Amino acid sequence: MRRKLLGVSQEQLADSLGLTFQQVQKYERGANRVSASKLYEIARTLQVPVSFFFDGLADPMDGSENDEVGQHAERVVQEFLTTPEGLELAEVFPKIGRGRVRRQVLDLVRAMAEEATRNETAA
16 A cells, blocks of 8 residues: 555566565565565665554554454455555545535445446346
């Protein structure tokens, strides 16, 4: 998400780290683990502290854990923000000032998603 907010492509980030863009993709999807030294390089390149990548995670020292609802919400938001359309929608939606109009936009998107799901199951 930070990479996208900065307008940095996977290729650009990969070049600055001496990696292939495929490796960056694997890191972002969680398919490959990131070493501590590589995480430090990524943080430096994206101009954030290393702790940025751990925001929202439960502190193992205090014994608390994120609940399932919170984890689901995090997955949904991450999935949504990894698409260009999702990122753009997240940027412009809050600019809709009135709650009623926001609700109408949400209802429209929900109806379109339900229609798309019906079409997929019918095919």
